[in-house]
Amino acid sequence: MTRPSDATPTSKPRSFIANNPSVLWFLLALALFTLGVTALSEATGSGVISTSFVKTLGKTLCLCLIAIAMDVVWGYCGILSLGHFAFFGIGGYAIGMWLMYARTQAIVVENLSASVIPPTPAELSDAIASQIFGVVGASEFPAIWAFSHSLVLQLAMVVLIPGLLALVFGWLAFRSRVTGVYLSILTQAMTLALALYLFQNDSGLRGNNGLSGLQNIPGFEQVPQAQISMAFFWASAVALGLGYVMFAWVLRGKFGNVIRAIRDDEARVRFLGYHVESYKLFIFTLTAIVAGIAGALYYPQAGIINPGEVAPIASIYLAVWVAIGGRGRLYGAVIGAALVSLLSSWFTGGGAPAINLGFYTIQWTDWWLVLLGFSFVAVTLFFPGGIGSLFDKLVRRSS
Amino acid sequence: MTTLLEISGVSVSFDGFKAINNLSFQIGEPELRAIIGPNGAGKTTFMDIVTGKTKPDQGRVLWGDKGISLIGLSESRISREGIGRKFQKPTVFEAQSVRDNLAMALRNPRGPFDVLFYRKNAGGAARIEKVAEQIGLSDALERTAGELSHGQKQWLEIGMLLAQEPRLLLVDEPAAGMTPAERQKTTDILVEAARTRAVVVVEHDMDFVRRLDCKVTVLNEGSVLAEGSLDHVTQNPEVIDVYLGR
Amino acid sequence: MLRVVFAALMLLFLPLSATAQDFQTLLQVHKDEIAKPSRRSVGPVLAELVASGHPALPAFLEAWQGKNVYQRLSDGLFFYIEDHGDTITLLDIETRNVSAQNVAAGTLDQIKPNGGVRRAIGEALVQFRLSAPDPAQRREALDAISRNLDPSQLGPLQASIADEPDAVLRLRKERLANYLIARFGDTSEARVAAIENLSDDLSVDGRAVLSQILRTRLTAAQNLPDDANVARILTPGDENLSRSAAYDMLVAQAGLPPIVTDQDVLKTIEANIDGGRSGGVALAAMTSWDMRYRTYDTLADQGLAPPRVTDLDAILANWTFAELYEETDTAVTTAATRIQESVATRVAFSQTVDIGLDAVSLASIYFLAAIGLAITFGVMGVINMAHGEFIMMGAYTGYVVQLFIPDYTLSLIVALPLSFAVTFAAGVAMERLVIRWLYHRPLETLLATFGISIALQQLAKNIFGTQARPLTSPGWLDGAWMINDVIQIAYIRIAIFVLAVLFLGLLLFVLKKTRLGLEVRAVTQNPRMASSMGINPDKINMLTFGLGSGIAGIAGVAIGLYAKVTSEMGSDYIVQSFMTVVVGGVGNVWGTLAGAGLIGVLQKWIEWLNPSNTLAAQTYMILFIILFIQFRPKGIVALKGRAAGD
Known part of the structure; x- marks a missing residue:
C-alpha cells in the first residue's frame, strides 16, 4: 500500500527535507526528548523519571502518533472521523491476543508439567482457553483467536484488520457521497457498534473484562519492567518519528495539494478529473493502519485494554487534541495530543493543587473536565488555528 | 469539423418541474458556441448533465469519435474523457498558490498512486508557464490564489481548464462581474482556445456574446428555441418574445 | 337520659354475650374427638365447628392441621404455646393472650392428627375460607x-x-x-x-x-406396552437424547455395565503405573487418546479394569426410547395438545402486539429526544452535541422542582413548562455565545458543542453528585394497563406516547400555521433567499435553537420519569437521537417521526430475535443504520432538487 517509509527520505532527501523544514525540527526535538528521558530513567539513567512515568510518556507518544493520523484525515482531508479510536483499539486487541495467549500458554504448560500423564494438544488448548475465558464462562477458543499463537500473524492483524475495516467502511461511505457531519456521525456509529460488540461476553474477547496482563511480555519474564517500558518508549518514539516522516512525505507536493483541495472543494476536484473517493479512501485507510499500529504499541504499556477504550467519547477527545494543537499541521497534532493528555492526567491524577476560594474549594479532579470543555470552546471560537498557529506567527515574524 | 458531442432527446425533471425537455443539439470540434436563454431555461442543468452531475431521465449523450455514452459515468471519468467545466462562481483553491492550482489541473495520470509518486519535472513546469502566459498570470504564479482579484480568479479557473487539455470546454458566465478590459481579455482567451477545441459559453451578456462572434443556441424551457448567428437568432420573433423583449 | 341508661345496660350485657360464644367452650363440647381425631369421627365435628361460624375457627383449624394445638392434661383445655426451650408459655385458644407462664412440658399433650384427618381439616378450611x-x-x-x-x-x-x-x-x-x-x-x-x-x-x-x-416421562423399553400413551419416540444421538444418556438409562434400568468414561481411563492408567510405564506403554507417549484407550484395553485384558463398552449402538438398537405421557387417557392428551397449540398461537400473536406497543413507546421516546435535534439540524445545519445535556438539564429541573413541591402531580405540572423554559434559555444562550460565530463551519460547531457537552456533564456531576436522582411519577401513572395476560403497557409509557403525539401536533401547527413556522421553513429551504425577503435569519436561528433545546428539556422530564436521572443520561440518548435524525432525513418533522419509528421497531424486533443479549441488538441496529445510510444518504424523507444543496 505504501512505500516503506525509511526509503522515502533517501529517494530525494534534499528537496524533501528542504521543502519540509519542520520535519527536521520535529525529528530533532523528538530525538532530544527521547535521549533526555533515557538519561533520566530508572532503567538506563539517573532514575529521576520513574518507570510509571516512562510508561505514561511512552503512551503519550503513541497518542501523538494517532493524533497525527487524525490530523491527516481531518485537518488535511477534511473528513472529521469520530471513529479512529476504533482502529487504535483493534490494534491493541490484536497484539493483546498474542500477549495473553503466549503468556497463558507458558503458565498452563508450567502447571501441567506436574501431571503424571502428559496432556494431549487438545487438552492443552482447552486448559489455556478456560484460563483465558473462564471470566466470561467459556472454555473454548473462539474462531477469531485462530492465529493468536503466532506473533507474526497477530502483528499482521494489527495492520490488516484496521486497514480492511477502514477500506470497507470508507468504500461504502465515500461511494454513496456521505460527507460532512453525516460522515462524522456514521464514523461515530461505527466505533459505537464496535464498542457494543466488544462489551458482549460472547464476543470472544472477554467482554467487559477486556484483555489484561499485557505489560508482561512472553519470553521476557525475567526482564524488569523498567527495561521493558524503556524499550516500548523507544519503539513508540521511533514509530512516531517514522509516522511523521511518512505523512509529511505523503502530503508533500501534488498529492498533498489534491488532498487539501478535496478538503476545500470536493466537487471542483472531481471536475478536474480526480476520483475523489479513491483519494479519501487511501487517506482513511492509511491513517487507520497507523492508528492500529499506535494502539498496538500503546496497550502493552497500559497493561489492559477493555471495550470502554473504543467508546465514541475517546475518538471525540482525539479530535479535541488535534483542534487544540492546530489542524493542518502535523506538529500541531503532536503538541495538542501531548499537552492535553499529559495535562489531563496531571489534573485528574490529583497532581494539580486545589484552589481555595473561601466559600468553595476547587478540586481539579472535579473541575478539570469543565475547564477542558470551556477552553475547548474558547479555542474553537477565538483561536481556530490552535497552538500550532503560534509557530506560524513566529516563523512569519522572524522571516 | 466533426461532431464531438451529440445530445438527443434528453429530459430531466425535479419534483415534477421539467428542467430539460427533449433537448437535442450537437457540437463539433473545433467550435466556439454560445448558449443564451432566460433564467430557468436549463442552461446550467444542461452542463450538469454533460459533466455527470445530474442523471437525465431519458435521452442520449454521446461523446467523441467512437460515440461513447456519457450517461452513468462519474464526474471525474467524464473529466478525464476530455470535458472541462468552469463554474459560474469562480472556484479555485484559494489556500494554494496559482502554480499549485495549475499543476493540479495539468493533464497527467489522475490515480492516487500516480499522484503520490509524481515528481515535478521540467516538462510540467513549461506547460504551467505557457498556460500562465495565456491567461496573463505569469507574474502571479507564486501568489496564493485567494489573493487574486475576481477577474484573475476567473482567468485562473479558465487556465486550469486549459491545463487539463480538454477537447470540450464548458464555460458558465465567464464575464460576470468583470471590468470591460477584463472582458476583452476573457474573450481573447476563449477565442484562442476555440481554435483547437470545442468551447461552449453560457452567457447572459449580449455584448459579450456578440464579441465572441460565433454560432448561438437559444434555450427556452429546457429545449432549443433557435440556432444560428447572433443576428439570425435575435431577429427570430419567438426569441424576441421570450427573451430579448423582456 | 333514657338513652344513656340503655347504653349502660348494653355495656353490662356485652361480656355476657361474649362468654356465650366462648371458643374454648365450643371446643370442649367435642374435646375427645379433637384430641384424638380419626378419619371417621372428624367429619361431623368439623361440620359443627364450621356451622358455628366462629371467627377464631380458621386459625384454629390451621393450627390443628399443623400439629400446633396442645391440650392441658389436668383439665383438658386447648391452648396454643410459645416454646422457650425449658419452659412453655400457654396462649389462649381464642385470643392468643398469655394464659399461663413457666409451664412444664410434661403437663401438656401435643395433638397430632393423622394424614387423613389433616386432609379433612384442610378441606374444611378451604371450604370455610372460600x-x-x-x-x-x-x-x-x-x-x-x-x-x-x-x-x-x-x-x-x-x-x-x-x-x-x-x-x-x-x-x-x-x-x-x-x-x-x-x-x-x-x-x-x-x-x-x-x-x-x-x-x-x-x-x-x-x-x-x-x-x-x-x-411426560422418559422411558426405555425393549417393547413398549400397547396401552402406552406415547408423546414421541426418541432416537439416541439426536439433540433430545444423547447416546451416552440413553445408555446410562439402560445401566440404571437393566443393570448393564456402566460406560467407561475418559476420566476412568486416566484413573486406571494412573493406578497401574509401574516405573514410568503403564500397561507396558511409556507415560510420555500418552499424548493422544488413541494411545490411552489402547493402554486401557491392555489393562482391561489383564483383568485390572472392566472392559470398555464398544458395541454401544448395537445395544441401543435393541431398545426403544420414548417420552410417555403420565396421563394415560389419550383423549385427554390429544385435546390438551391441540389446545396447547392454539393457545401458543394466540400467545405468540399477543406477544407480537406487546412488542409492537413496546416499539411504539420506545419510538415516542426517541422522537421526543430527537425532534429538537432535528429542528436545529434541519434549519441551521448545526449538529448540537450538547443536546443530550439539555435532556439531562430538563430532567434535573424536574428533580429540583420535586424537592420544593412534594405533590408529584403538581410538581410535574410545574416541571414541564419550567424545564422547557430553562433549556430554552440555555439553548438561546449557547446560540448567541457560541454557535452564531461558527455558521458555515459545521464540523467546528459539532466539536464546540461537544466541549459544552463535557463541561455541562461534569458541572451536573459536581452539583448533583454521581448517584442517580429519582424523578418520581405521580401515583396515577404507576401500574400498567393489562389488555390480556400477555399484553400490558405501563401507564407512564402511554403518557410519554401522548406527550410525543402532543408535541408532534404542536410542532406541525407551529411550522405549518404560524408566521414563525413559515419563516423557519423559508430559512431551512433557502437561507439566502429568505434573508433577502426580509426575514431576519439571526432571530429565526435563535428562536429555532431555543425551541429545539426546550423540547429536549421536556424530553428530559419524560425520560427521567421512567429512567433514573444521572449526569450521563444525555449521552445515553444522543447517539440514538443522531441516528433517528439521520435515518429520518433532515429538516422534516415527518422524517424524524419515520426515523424514530423505524429505529424503535427495529430495536424491539432485534431484541425479540435475540432476547438474551440487548448489546448485540444495539450492535446489529447500528450496523443496519450504517448500511441504510449507504442506500439513502439523505434519509427516509429527503428534500429533493436544488434545495437540498447538492
Whole structure:
C-alpha cells in the first residue's frame, strides 16, 4: 500500500527535507526528548523519571502518533472521523491476543508439567482457553483467536484488520457521497457498534473484562519492567518519528495539494478529473493502519485494554487534541495530543493543587473536565488555528 | 469539423418541474458556441448533465469519435474523457498558490498512486508557464490564489481548464462581474482556445456574446428555441418574445 | 337520659354475650374427638365447628392441621404455646393472650392428627375460607388453591360458587374449578370439555394446567406396552437424547455395565503405573487418546479394569426410547395438545402486539429526544452535541422542582413548562455565545458543542453528585394497563406516547400555521433567499435553537420519569437521537417521526430475535443504520432538487 517509509527520505532527501523544514525540527526535538528521558530513567539513567512515568510518556507518544493520523484525515482531508479510536483499539486487541495467549500458554504448560500423564494438544488448548475465558464462562477458543499463537500473524492483524475495516467502511461511505457531519456521525456509529460488540461476553474477547496482563511480555519474564517500558518508549518514539516522516512525505507536493483541495472543494476536484473517493479512501485507510499500529504499541504499556477504550467519547477527545494543537499541521497534532493528555492526567491524577476560594474549594479532579470543555470552546471560537498557529506567527515574524 | 458531442432527446425533471425537455443539439470540434436563454431555461442543468452531475431521465449523450455514452459515468471519468467545466462562481483553491492550482489541473495520470509518486519535472513546469502566459498570470504564479482579484480568479479557473487539455470546454458566465478590459481579455482567451477545441459559453451578456462572434443556441424551457448567428437568432420573433423583449 | 341508661345496660350485657360464644367452650363440647381425631369421627365435628361460624375457627383449624394445638392434661383445655426451650408459655385458644407462664412440658399433650384427618381439616378450611365473609380471605383461599391444585379442592370450590356475591371472584372460582376438572375430572368427556374451555385462556396458570396434563416421562423399553400413551419416540444421538444418556438409562434400568468414561481411563492408567510405564506403554507417549484407550484395553485384558463398552449402538438398537405421557387417557392428551397449540398461537400473536406497543413507546421516546435535534439540524445545519445535556438539564429541573413541591402531580405540572423554559434559555444562550460565530463551519460547531457537552456533564456531576436522582411519577401513572395476560403497557409509557403525539401536533401547527413556522421553513429551504425577503435569519436561528433545546428539556422530564436521572443520561440518548435524525432525513418533522419509528421497531424486533443479549441488538441496529445510510444518504424523507444543496 505504501512505500516503506525509511526509503522515502533517501529517494530525494534534499528537496524533501528542504521543502519540509519542520520535519527536521520535529525529528530533532523528538530525538532530544527521547535521549533526555533515557538519561533520566530508572532503567538506563539517573532514575529521576520513574518507570510509571516512562510508561505514561511512552503512551503519550503513541497518542501523538494517532493524533497525527487524525490530523491527516481531518485537518488535511477534511473528513472529521469520530471513529479512529476504533482502529487504535483493534490494534491493541490484536497484539493483546498474542500477549495473553503466549503468556497463558507458558503458565498452563508450567502447571501441567506436574501431571503424571502428559496432556494431549487438545487438552492443552482447552486448559489455556478456560484460563483465558473462564471470566466470561467459556472454555473454548473462539474462531477469531485462530492465529493468536503466532506473533507474526497477530502483528499482521494489527495492520490488516484496521486497514480492511477502514477500506470497507470508507468504500461504502465515500461511494454513496456521505460527507460532512453525516460522515462524522456514521464514523461515530461505527466505533459505537464496535464498542457494543466488544462489551458482549460472547464476543470472544472477554467482554467487559477486556484483555489484561499485557505489560508482561512472553519470553521476557525475567526482564524488569523498567527495561521493558524503556524499550516500548523507544519503539513508540521511533514509530512516531517514522509516522511523521511518512505523512509529511505523503502530503508533500501534488498529492498533498489534491488532498487539501478535496478538503476545500470536493466537487471542483472531481471536475478536474480526480476520483475523489479513491483519494479519501487511501487517506482513511492509511491513517487507520497507523492508528492500529499506535494502539498496538500503546496497550502493552497500559497493561489492559477493555471495550470502554473504543467508546465514541475517546475518538471525540482525539479530535479535541488535534483542534487544540492546530489542524493542518502535523506538529500541531503532536503538541495538542501531548499537552492535553499529559495535562489531563496531571489534573485528574490529583497532581494539580486545589484552589481555595473561601466559600468553595476547587478540586481539579472535579473541575478539570469543565475547564477542558470551556477552553475547548474558547479555542474553537477565538483561536481556530490552535497552538500550532503560534509557530506560524513566529516563523512569519522572524522571516 | 466533426461532431464531438451529440445530445438527443434528453429530459430531466425535479419534483415534477421539467428542467430539460427533449433537448437535442450537437457540437463539433473545433467550435466556439454560445448558449443564451432566460433564467430557468436549463442552461446550467444542461452542463450538469454533460459533466455527470445530474442523471437525465431519458435521452442520449454521446461523446467523441467512437460515440461513447456519457450517461452513468462519474464526474471525474467524464473529466478525464476530455470535458472541462468552469463554474459560474469562480472556484479555485484559494489556500494554494496559482502554480499549485495549475499543476493540479495539468493533464497527467489522475490515480492516487500516480499522484503520490509524481515528481515535478521540467516538462510540467513549461506547460504551467505557457498556460500562465495565456491567461496573463505569469507574474502571479507564486501568489496564493485567494489573493487574486475576481477577474484573475476567473482567468485562473479558465487556465486550469486549459491545463487539463480538454477537447470540450464548458464555460458558465465567464464575464460576470468583470471590468470591460477584463472582458476583452476573457474573450481573447476563449477565442484562442476555440481554435483547437470545442468551447461552449453560457452567457447572459449580449455584448459579450456578440464579441465572441460565433454560432448561438437559444434555450427556452429546457429545449432549443433557435440556432444560428447572433443576428439570425435575435431577429427570430419567438426569441424576441421570450427573451430579448423582456 | 333514657338513652344513656340503655347504653349502660348494653355495656353490662356485652361480656355476657361474649362468654356465650366462648371458643374454648365450643371446643370442649367435642374435646375427645379433637384430641384424638380419626378419619371417621372428624367429619361431623368439623361440620359443627364450621356451622358455628366462629371467627377464631380458621386459625384454629390451621393450627390443628399443623400439629400446633396442645391440650392441658389436668383439665383438658386447648391452648396454643410459645416454646422457650425449658419452659412453655400457654396462649389462649381464642385470643392468643398469655394464659399461663413457666409451664412444664410434661403437663401438656401435643395433638397430632393423622394424614387423613389433616386432609379433612384442610378441606374444611378451604371450604370455610372460600365462603368467608371477608373477600380478602376468599381471595387468599383461591390463591392457595391455584398455587397447588389438588383434586380434593374441587368439591368445596364448586359448592362455594353459587353463593359467591363478588363477580370477579366468582369468575375466578369458575376458572379454578375448570382447571381442577381439566386435570382431575372424573370422566374423560368432562376433562376434554374443561380443556376446550382453556383455549382462550392466555394466563400463566392456564398454560401451566395444560403443560401439567401433558407432562411426560422418559422411558426405555425393549417393547413398549400397547396401552402406552406415547408423546414421541426418541432416537439416541439426536439433540433430545444423547447416546451416552440413553445408555446410562439402560445401566440404571437393566443393570448393564456402566460406560467407561475418559476420566476412568486416566484413573486406571494412573493406578497401574509401574516405573514410568503403564500397561507396558511409556507415560510420555500418552499424548493422544488413541494411545490411552489402547493402554486401557491392555489393562482391561489383564483383568485390572472392566472392559470398555464398544458395541454401544448395537445395544441401543435393541431398545426403544420414548417420552410417555403420565396421563394415560389419550383423549385427554390429544385435546390438551391441540389446545396447547392454539393457545401458543394466540400467545405468540399477543406477544407480537406487546412488542409492537413496546416499539411504539420506545419510538415516542426517541422522537421526543430527537425532534429538537432535528429542528436545529434541519434549519441551521448545526449538529448540537450538547443536546443530550439539555435532556439531562430538563430532567434535573424536574428533580429540583420535586424537592420544593412534594405533590408529584403538581410538581410535574410545574416541571414541564419550567424545564422547557430553562433549556430554552440555555439553548438561546449557547446560540448567541457560541454557535452564531461558527455558521458555515459545521464540523467546528459539532466539536464546540461537544466541549459544552463535557463541561455541562461534569458541572451536573459536581452539583448533583454521581448517584442517580429519582424523578418520581405521580401515583396515577404507576401500574400498567393489562389488555390480556400477555399484553400490558405501563401507564407512564402511554403518557410519554401522548406527550410525543402532543408535541408532534404542536410542532406541525407551529411550522405549518404560524408566521414563525413559515419563516423557519423559508430559512431551512433557502437561507439566502429568505434573508433577502426580509426575514431576519439571526432571530429565526435563535428562536429555532431555543425551541429545539426546550423540547429536549421536556424530553428530559419524560425520560427521567421512567429512567433514573444521572449526569450521563444525555449521552445515553444522543447517539440514538443522531441516528433517528439521520435515518429520518433532515429538516422534516415527518422524517424524524419515520426515523424514530423505524429505529424503535427495529430495536424491539432485534431484541425479540435475540432476547438474551440487548448489546448485540444495539450492535446489529447500528450496523443496519450504517448500511441504510449507504442506500439513502439523505434519509427516509429527503428534500429533493436544488434545495437540498447538492
